[in-house]
Amino acid sequence: MRIGIFGTGAMATALGTRWADAGHELRVAGRGRWAEVAAFADALLLAIPADAVFEVLPKAGPLGGKVLVDCTNQPGPTGTEPPPGTPVATRIAAAAPDAHVVKAFNLAPADVWREPPATLTVPLCGDDPAALDAVRTLVRDVGCTPVLGGGLDRAHLLEATAAFAIGLWFAGEDAQAILVSADG
Numbered sequence: 001m002r003i004g005i006f007g008t009g010a011m012a013t014a015l016g017t018r019w020a021d022a023g024h025e026l027r028v029a030g031r032g033r034w035a036e037v038a039a040f041a042d043a044l045l046l047a048i049p050a051d052a053v054f055e056v057l058p059k060a061g062p063l064g065g066k067v068l069v070d071c072t073n074q075p076g077p078t079g080t081e082p083p084p085g086t087p088v089a090t091r092i093a094a095a096a097p098d099a100h101v102v103k104a105f106n107l108a109p110a111d112v113w114r115e116p117p118a119t120l121t122v123p124l125c126g127d128d129p130a131a132l133d134a135v136r137t138l139v140r141d142v143g144c145t146p147v148l149g150g151g152l153d154r155a156h157l158l159e160a161t162a163a164f165a166i167g168l169w170f171a172g173e174d175a176q177a178i179l180v181s182a183d184g
Contacts, residue, residue: 001025001134004041006034006056010110011071012047015142018113022141035061043067043134045105050074050088057095064098067131069138070155071105073162089125089155100131103155104139104146106162109169116144123149125158 001024005012008030020026029037038044038060046053050072057063070089089103103125105113112120122139124146126132132148139146149158168175 001137002027002040002042003138004029004037004044005047006037006044006053006060007047009047011105011113012045014110014113015045015047015071015105015138018142019138024138024141034059038063038066041066043069043138045069045071046092047071053088053092054095057092062098063096066096066099067128067134068092068096068099068101069105069135070101070103073106073159073166087156087159089152089159093152100126100128101152101155102126102128102131102135103149103152103158104135106158107165113142116142118143120144121147123147123158125149125152125155127151 003016003019003024003026005016005026005028008028012028016026016028027037027040034056044063044066046068048056053072070092072088074088089101093099093101104122107123108116108120122144124132124135124139126135136146165175168178
């Protein structure tokens with residue numbers, strides 16, 4: 001798959017490295033070249049701050065038919081609470097109506113993606129079956145298991161879960177311990 005990455009930070013590097021190792025072609029845009037990278041890509045990872053996405057998308061050119069992988073989390077005033085209003089994934093879909101947005105990879109920090117545990121499950125929210133299949137492939141190629149979390153209308157739940165879990169991590173708590181399997 002041809003993957004474009006908007007961003008050069010920790011998430012871009014961690015996921016991009018894993019995808020390159022899996023044989024995908026990558027192009028990265030940091031502070032420009034948005035349209036060039038978008039034209040190249042079948043799928044675009046939005047690995048830039050949530051607010052920056054809305055500055056970059058208009059510069060990316062036509063996005064019709066592209067898969068936009070939204071791994072963003074919107075920090076609130078304290079850095080842990082999401083701001084009130086429309087979820088980021090929904091706003092991205094409205095800003096790029098001809099693209100196919102899939103919310104994924106937002107529940108774990110970049111360090112996890114460098115060497116994810118074999119048991120890590122990645123929830124996906126999206127509406128387009130082909131886009132979901134593409135992102136399932138990307139999840140498997142980092143060594144994880146994709147699970148469908150519902151349509152894009154449920155992406156706000158992933159965003160809220162991230163805000164809750166990140167708040168626990170910043171407080172020094174083991175956020176992972178709140179989710180245990182029925183068998184123990």
